[in-house]
Amino acid sequence: MDLDAYVLDRAGEWDRMEQLARRRRLTAAEADELVVLYQRAATHLSVLRRRSPDPVVLADLSRQLMAGRAAINRGQGFAWRAIPRFLLRTFPAQLYETRRWWITLGVLLMAAGTALTWYINAYPQVAAHFLNEDQIADLVGGDFVGYYSEYRPQNFAGQVWTNNAVLTAQCIAAGVLILPVFYLLGVNLLNIAITGGVLFGNGAGDTFLTYLAPHGLLELTCVFIGAAVGLRIGWAWIAPGPARTRRQALTDRARSGMLIAIGLVPVLAVAGLLEAYVTPSTLPPAARIGLGALAWLAFVAYALLLGRAAQSRGAPDEGAGYELPQA
Structure with a gap:
């Protein structure tokens, strides 16, 4: 597997996940997209770890995954202001x-x-x-x-x-x-x-x-x-x-x-x-x-x-x- 091509082909998805994670509000479609992108990125990270690529790539993707996970977890929190x-x-x-x-x-x-x-x-x-x-x-x-x-x-x-x-x-x-x-x-x-x-x-x-x-x-x-x-x-x-x-x-x-x-x-x-x-x-x-x-x-x-x-x-x-x- 060409690791450089693998990273280049999926970097857009990782950036999109990070962009969604930074937003304060997400529509239902964007929230679903964030979850899907997070799941894909987690799979990508697992593949890259097995192939021992550049540690900088691993660190950067791990950071993006952490941001995505934090956004998903925050979205699952209960907010009283949502009831009215x-x-x-x-x-x-x-x-x-x-x-x-x-x-x-x-x-x-x-x-x-x-x-x-x-x-x-x-x-x-x-x-x-x-x-x-x-x-x-x-x-x-x-x-x-x-x-x-x-x-x-x-x-x-x-x-x-x-x-x-x-x-x-x-x-x-x-x-x-x-x-x-x-x-x-x-x-x-x-x-x-x-x-x-x-x-x-x-x-x-x-x-x-x-x-x-x-x-x-x-x-x-x-x-x-x-x-x-x-x-x-x-x-x-x-x-x-x-x-x-x-x-x-x-x-x-x-x-x-x-x-x-x-x-x-x-x-x-x-x-x-x-x-x-x-x-x-x-x-x-x-x-x-x-x-x-x-x-x-x-x-x-x-x-x-x-x-x-x-x-x-x-x-x-x-x-x-x-x-x-x-x-």
Whole structure:
């Protein structure tokens, strides 16, 4: 191997790594490039050491590697100032960018759920395929209402939060395969429709709406967003878009999905608190539903109004980047 040619051929990558390491802020693409260049340079250093080249070359490359490693480690540090930027710019901008996906999916699923609930209400024999007479009697007699007050509110809120977060994460993670997302949505949609159809069919439709609406508006919207984002990731394989490879499209969509998944965590926590404290409370039904509707409207305004303003400032790209403090 011609060592001089080897060094000359790769010196540009080493210089580029050092340039990126000196920057205070890196976009997501630049941060990824820095990591790749660092990994390559580490391999190059290992090769050069085995060939015993000029110690000056070894020392210079080692210095550049140390700078690259220090920059990567600094970028991994936690910065409290990143939280407001994420919540006020990055997350709402990502929600706005994906709005056509989750609004369309939400409307379709709500229409399908309403139709299925009506069908089960109109044809009670359908519910008999899923529940026996005793189970239907228990559901109407108090199991549905009792579910929301079975545990202490703080414990129930944590349980609901965890369950919904897992479901949303599953939808996002399974999106690359597309079909599993529809399975997860279908199972949950069927469960809600069976419960609603049975309660409406037994004259307890108002109870169903009173105990579902306070938390369900926000909770289901989060699930719709997670499912839509997952399907968007899967669609990147099928239609990556012009001037992009499938790998590039998938990487971009997956990064956006991860940002949205992180942002949905506190939103689902709010939905969990509503389900644990507002849904089973002694407040009048109109007050409970009103509180849930206000929370939902606030989130929609956050996603569409604040998201539009954030996207106009280029927040998605900035929020996905890394801030590297000066040494």
